[in-house]
Amino acid sequence: MNASANCELPTANSHRDAIGYAHPEVLVSTQWVSEHLHDEKICIIESNEDILLYDTGHLPGAIHIDWRRDLQDPLVRDYLIPQAFAALCSHHGITPETVCVFYGDKSNWWSCYALWVFRLFGHINVKIMNGGRDKWITEGRPLVREVPQRKEVHYPIPACRLDRKIRAFFEETLAHSQKALPLIDVRSPGEFSGEVTHMPDYPQEGVLRGGHVPGARHVPWKRAANEDATFKSASELRKIYQEELKLQPDEDVIVYCRIGERSSHTWFVLTYLLGFPHVRNYDGSWTEWGNRVQAPIERS
Secondary structure, eight states, X not given: OOGGGOOOOOOOOTTSOTTSOSSGGGEEOHHHHHHTTTOTTEEEEEOOSSTTGGGGOBOTTOEEOOTTTTTBOSSSSSBOOHHHHXXXXXXXXXXXXXXXXXXXXXXXXXXXXXXXHHHHTTOOOEEEETTHHXXXXXXXXXXXXXXXXXXXXXXXXXXXXXXXXXXEOHHHHHHHHHTTOOEEEOSOHHHXXXXXXXXXXSOOOOOSOOSBOTTOEEOOGGGGBOTTSOBOOHHHHHIIIIIISOOOTTSOEEEEOSSXXXXXXXXXIIIIISOOSOEEEESSHHHHHTTSTTOOOBOO
16 A cells, blocks of 8 residues: 555554654654655655745755645645646655655744645655754855756555545544644634734734634744754653643644644644644634634633
8 A cells, every 4th residue: 555545643652761752763854864865766845934034045955845835725624636747746856655754944944844735635644844944054054056856656545535544624623622632723822812813013814803722722832843843852842731731642633723724733733743643733723713603712
């Protein structure tokens, strides 16, 4: 069975070191990437909030996945259809067996978003370059402007999507709230309290109401990141999510933000670094909830 047809999430490694990540294989260093720049079994993918950043310089051999143009449906608010995902991968020389290594700006929150969408379509072989673009540049590693021309291949249309396993919709999130199940709002304090309806230093995006989903706990996504854009250690992450938040690994957890991009970072942390098997990302997030007629809202 090829990877695109396998719609299972990874299972936690029962033999891992007690102080390590649950799935350490999904997080690679800048040095590891440097040593695999010319590995034909690997595709390095840059995905940024700033969609023009790639053109100013990128890792040698890295392709660009534009989160708007490449991953979104051009008309309906949804992700691209399976046929379009297969065409995207085929064009970039990605097969179901290709190891896709994602990196980007903003402490990798957008590359985690791209990775989450790839997982949505069942692509299993995914990794994040720890520290992202900023760490690579800080270390003085090379950037190029040359756009690689990878040989086009055939990527089969995914047999299924993980909508019910790693994605949550409004009705499911509402039911989660009503049952007092774990909900994590990863936005800024002002967004969570309802003081503002957008991220600090970002434009207003037309959300009509501010606040948060009733019962949601507030853990800004960036608490999981160090100043150098790397992820915090497993013990630090466990302190945040398991000791402070009292989350249990077997719980059904939903995370959300504004459009699902920042919460993808938290989804990655909980799913891969801490090994929680039942985490879903509500990508409709506050731009849906804050505009939904009769959607319940709390403010603090």
